[in-house]
Amino acid sequence: xxxxxxxxxxxxxxxxxxxxxxxxxxxxxxxxxxxxxxxxxxxxxxxxxxxxxxxxxxxxxxxxxxxxxxxxxxxxxxxxxxxxxxxxxxxxxxxxxxxxxxxxxxxxxxxxxxxxxxxxxxxxxxxxxxxxxxxxxxxxxxxxxxxxxxxxxxxxxxxxxxxxxxxxxxxxxxxxxxxxxxxxxxxxxxxxxxxxxxxxxxxxxxxxxxxxxxxxxxxxxxxxxxxxxxxxxxxxxxxxxxxxxxxxxxxxxxxxxxxxxxxxxxxxxxxxxxxxxxxxxxxxxxxxxxx
Amino acid sequence: xxxxxxxxxxxxxxxxxxxxxxxxxxxxxxxxxxxxxxxxxxxxxxxxxxxxxxxxxxxxxxxxxxxxxxxxxxxxxxxxxxxxxxxxxxxxxxxxxxxxxxxxxxxxxxxxxxxxxxxxxxxxxxxxxxxxxxxxxxxxxxxxxxxxxxxxxxxxxxxxxxxxxxxxxxxxxxxxxxxxxxxxxxxxxxxxxxxxxxxxxxxxxxxxxxxxxxxxxxxxxxxxxxxxxxxxxxxxxxxxxxxxxxxxxxxxxxxxxxxxxxxxxxxxxxxxxxxxxxxxxx
Amino acid sequence: xxxxxxxxxxxxxxxxxxxxxxxxxxxxxxxxxxxxxxxxxxxxxxxxxxxxxxxxxxxxxxxxxxxxxxxxxxxxxxxxxxxxxxxxxxxxxxxxxxxxxxxxxxxxxxxxxxxxxxxxxxxxxxxxxxxxxxxxxxxxxxxxxxxxxxxxxxxxxxxxxxxxxxxxxxxxxxxxxxxxxxxxxxxxxxxxxxxxxxxxxxxxxxxxxxxxxxxxxxxxxxxxxxxxxxxxxxxxxxxxxxxxxxxxxxxxxxxxxxxxxxxxxxxxxxxxxxxxxxxxxxxxxxxxxxxxxxxxxxxxxxxxxxxxxxxxxxxxxxxxxxxxxxxxxxxxxxxxxxxxxxxxxxxxxxxxxxxxxxxxxxxxxxxx
Numbered sequence: 047x048x049x050x051x052x053x054x055x056x057x058x059x060x061x062x063x064x065x066x067x068x069x070x071x072x073x074x075x076x077x078x079x080x081x082x083x084x085x086x087x088x089x090x091x092x093x094x095x096x097x098x099x100x101x102x103x104x105x106x107x108x109x110x111x112x113x114x115x116x117x118x119x120x121x122x123x124x125x126x127x128x129x130x131x132x133x134x135x136x137x138x139x140x141x142x143x144x145x146x147x148x149x150x151x152x153x154x155x156x157x158x159x160x161x162x163x164x165x166x167x168x169x170x171x172x173x174x175x176x177x178x179x180x181x182x183x184x185x186x187x188x189x190x191x192x193x194x195x196x197x198x199x200x201x202x203x204x205x206x207x208x209x210x211x212x213x214x215x216x217x218x219x220x221x222x223x224x225x226x227x228x229x230x231x232x233x234x235x236x237x238x239x240x241x242x243x244x245x246x247x248x249x250x251x252x253x254x255x256x257x258x259x260x261x262x263x264x265x266x267x268x269x270x271x272x273x274x275x276x277x278x279x280x281x282x283x284x285x286x287x288x289x290x291x292x293x294x295x296x297x298x299x300x301x302x303x304x305x306x307x308x309x310x311x312x313x314x315x316x317x318x319x320x321x322x323x324x325x326x327x328x329x330x331x332x333x334x335x336x337x
Numbered sequence: 338x339x340x341x342x343x344x345x346x347x348x349x350x351x352x353x354x355x356x357x358x359x360x361x362x363x364x365x366x367x368x369x370x371x372x373x374x375x376x377x378x379x380x381x382x383x384x385x386x387x388x389x390x391x392x393x394x395x396x397x398x399x400x401x402x403x404x405x406x407x408x409x410x411x412x413x414x415x416x417x418x419x420x421x422x423x424x425x426x427x428x429x430x431x432x433x434x435x436x437x438x439x440x441x442x443x444x445x446x447x448x449x450x451x452x453x454x455x456x457x458x459x460x461x462x463x464x465x466x467x468x469x470x471x472x473x474x475x476x477x478x479x480x481x482x483x484x485x486x487x488x489x490x491x492x493x494x495x496x497x498x499x500x501x502x503x504x505x506x507x508x509x510x511x512x513x514x515x516x517x518x519x520x521x522x523x524x525x526x527x528x529x530x531x532x533x534x535x536x537x538x539x540x541x542x543x544x545x546x547x548x549x550x551x552x553x554x555x556x557x558x559x560x561x562x563x564x565x566x567x568x569x570x571x572x573x574x575x576x577x578x579x580x581x582x583x584x585x586x587x588x589x590x591x592x593x594x595x596x597x598x599x600x601x602x603x604x605x606x607x608x609x610x611x612x613x614x615x616x617x618x619x
Numbered sequence: 620x621x622x623x624x625x626x627x628x629x630x631x632x633x634x635x636x637x638x639x640x641x642x643x644x645x646x647x648x649x650x651x652x653x654x655x656x657x658x659x660x661x662x663x664x665x666x667x668x669x670x671x672x673x674x675x676x677x678x679x680x681x682x683x684x685x686x687x688x689x690x691x692x693x694x695x696x697x698x699x700x701x702x703x704x705x706x707x708x709x710x711x712x713x714x715x716x717x718x719x720x721x722x723x724x725x726x727x728x729x730x731x732x733x734x735x736x737x738x739x740x741x742x743x744x745x746x747x748x749x750x751x752x753x754x755x756x757x758x759x760x761x762x763x764x765x766x767x768x769x770x771x772x773x774x775x776x777x778x779x780x781x782x783x784x785x786x787x788x789x790x791x792x793x794x795x796x797x798x799x800x801x802x803x804x805x806x807x808x809x810x811x812x813x814x815x816x817x818x819x820x821x822x823x824x825x826x827x828x829x830x831x832x833x834x835x836x837x838x839x840x841x842x843x844x845x846x847x848x849x850x851x852x853x854x855x856x857x858x859x860x861x862x863x864x865x866x867x868x869x870x871x872x873x874x875x876x877x878x879x880x881x882x883x884x885x886x887x888x889x890x891x892x893x894x895x896x897x898x899x900x901x902x903x904x905x906x907x908x909x910x911x912x913x914x915x916x917x918x919x920x921x922x923x924x925x926x927x928x929x930x931x932x933x934x935x936x937x938x939x940x941x942x943x944x945x946x947x948x949x950x951x952x953x954x955x956x957x958x959x960x961x962x963x964x965x966x967x968x969x970x971x972x973x974x975x976x977x978x979x980x981x982x983x984x985x986x987x
Contacts, residue, residue, distance in 0.1 A: 172596070179362060231339065231342070244728075291455065
């Protein structure tokens with residue numbers, strides 16, 4: 047396979063054998079990452095069920111069953127409601143949080159920053175249980191609302207990180223120029239700050255939406271009577287697995303794929319760099335917001 | 338440059354929300370851990386250390402915690418071993434395909450956890466794809482038991498899930514290494530291997546720490562993979578907590594364990610921060 | 620025998636008042652960031668329609684002063700008055716002051732046209748008026764052809780003109796320019812210096828121009844305010860500041876000079892091996908002597924009062940039409956002189972200057 051060696055040029059030509067091993071390793075890891083999903087998709091068409099090899103009797107039956115499955119679609123609807131509402135909450139509080147962290151000094155700022163970013167790395171069980179205890183003490187009944195609050199709160203971290211990264215790239219002088227030209231703070235925010243943050247905000251929204259649709263750990267503890275899609279699937283898994291679950295998983299995979307590629311394109315367009323997404327991981331572990 | 342009003346409007350709402358829905362719940366968890374549950378399944382607000390005594394004295398909890406840490410450690414190590422060379426390949430050898438390959442890395446990252454865990458469940462079962470394949474090609478006669486409902490399955494699945502999470506920060510760190518450092522090293526007579534260990538690897542350590550912390554902490558607190566694939570021998574500490582909030586109904590004890598986990602996570606984050614700072618040279 | 624010359628004491632800072640009415644009055648402005656005193660007690664009057672340059676090294680506080688006038692920083696103490704009103708009590712968007720930023724700060728999501736019309740749109744002027752004024756402004760900076768382009772598609776020099784148009788279209792009373800030419804290459808820079816100066820003459824608005832480049836300041840300004848470590852060293856016209864620098868710092872910052880240190884006693888000055896008579900009070904003295912006032916002996920008309928000294932040429936720097944010679948004289952004194960190219964035949968020379976050309980300057984106080 048021909049590829050450009052963009053790395054160490056060295057004095058000898060001992061690079062080639064090394065890169066062959068690297069190539070093999072890379073291919074193997076990609077296979078490891080994708081084969082299970084490929085198998086899952088393949089078996090969604092398998093008439094005989096989820097296991098067995100080789101698959102024969104390929105059919106669209108499971109998809110037909112899936113489309114007729116009422117509770118699944120109810121849960122999809124619930125998930126969509128939750129995702130949009132969570133998106134609203136996360137952006138409504140996450141964008142000001144990013145602005146506050148970028149521009150304001152106040153007592154407890156360091157604690158605030160850590161609290162906001164914590165849910166990104168905290169195992170979902172802790173986020174979910176702590177909120178459960180809050181709702182318990184408040185006497186609130188568990189429902190879609192509690193899930194919305196859970197997702198929204200946890201995903202503020204995503205909104206804040208992405209918008210903060212966008213703010214770092216915003217030339218402060220532009221806002222000063224706007225004030226200089228006669229616009230007040232409110233006008234400057236809408237005419238200059240927000241348009242410059244358009245791409246990070248859209249990117250964050252996409253990410254939040256996807257993460258909320260797939261979220262299961264936090265939702266596990268905050269669920270009331272109405273299931274979200276992942277929890278509906280989870281419930282079925284406890285009862286027994288059928289290729290119908292493969293079918294719905296395949297559809298989820300396709301949607302996630304499209305969303306992520308769109309998100310990636312947007313971010314690259316905004317920043318021109320190919321390291322999008324790493325800031326979320328680096329931010330959580332380094333204690334400061336990494337752009 | 339920004340007026341007081343602006344700064345207030347921007348700071349107060351998120352501060353309030355975060356206090357109510359993040360800070361207060363943790364404080365509540367703290368309080369719950371000092372309460373107890375009465376025989377009639379009512380949570381009693383009497384303050385005591387009973388839960389902590391129980392955690393320290395009963396071996397089950399310690400053993401499970403250690404097993405969980407061992408699982409998390411293996412997941413971390415395997416994820417790094419799989420992820421680092423791929424990140425290196427992507428950064429130094431991918432050339433024109435870099436963009437496409439990077440997307441191939443981040444796609445599995447955001448695809449549903451559940452979908453991926455479920456995929457492994459169907460593959461590893463005794464009637465699953467792997468076993469029947471092995472039998473089909475006559476490599477084995479009987480299904481391999483250990484594949485599913487074992488710590489092995491949990492480690493395998495979590496490694497699958499967290500490898501992309503280690504690739505990303507390592508890749509970013511490698512990308513930030515100026516290529517002329519590598520050229521300088523070669524110019525001064527170092528072989529590619531020496532250049533890697535003396536120049537490239539040290540400069541990539543913050544990325545390694547970031548990825549490792551992420552993988553370890555999230556694996557440690559995972560309860561879904563054990564439930565799906567772990568079986569009785571694959572129970573992790575979070576599963577105990579789940580049952581304490583479910584059938585075993587002892588919220589205060591569960592809160593105590595959760596608080597312990599929270600403290601472990603925060604300490605690990607603190608440690609990772611220090612390490613990253615120590616190893617960052619920019 | 621040299622007859623006594625009485626050199627004038629150079630004028631102190633801020634004694635040059637503008638001849639036109641005052642537009643902006645900066646009174647005792649000081650600014651501290653934490654423990655860092657960036658500006659200390661700066662007072663300056665800016666006249667209507669004048670081109671004033673605030674000149675200084677980096678860290679001198681010149682940009683901070685500009686930002687205080689614009690309204691992006693507030694002074695720790697002191698007052699700003701414009702047209703009988705306290706300027707420093709107003710937020711930036713209410714001041715009749717506009718800024719051209721060093722990085723231009725054009726809005727990337729708006730076209731050139733939309734950028735220029737921004738201030739007018741915010742002020743809710745009628746569309747027809749906006750179109751007309753924007754057209755005029757673009758025409759003045761010769762950017763009409765690029766009206767519909769986005770900032771990312773035009774060059775640095777073009778962005779700079781758009782930034783200028785965007786500020787001027789609002790007809791401010793005062794235009795602030797924060798090192799607007801520093802990002803341009805040398806030739807473009809010289810061209811823009813000329814254009815800016817003529818633009819300023821044309822619109823008749825007071826320009827306050829900040830730069831670290833002393834040549835630029837000399838070329839463009841009606842007056843120069845030299846700032847050092849947060850205080851004004853001297854405020855004067857370019858000619859004045861060049862020929863009668865107030866302090867050693869000014870003399871060295873602007874152009875080349877020789878600094879002669881010495882003592883005055885009973886009507887005579889001693890600077891190392893140089894002596895001449897002058898009626899100044901006894902005590903330590905410091906003179907600034909420009910290289911163009913140091914000549915090769917015998918060149919030009921020799922008048923009575925001339926100080927002569929022998930020396931040995933250490934270094935010759937070719938500057939096109941002239942040369943700068945470093946001559947080491949007796950007692951370790953090094954003098955720099957400017958001659959026409961090709962005038963020096965040997966290494967050993969005799970050089971001379973008139974004591975009248977030696978300007979008495981103050982030592983600048985230490986500031987940290």
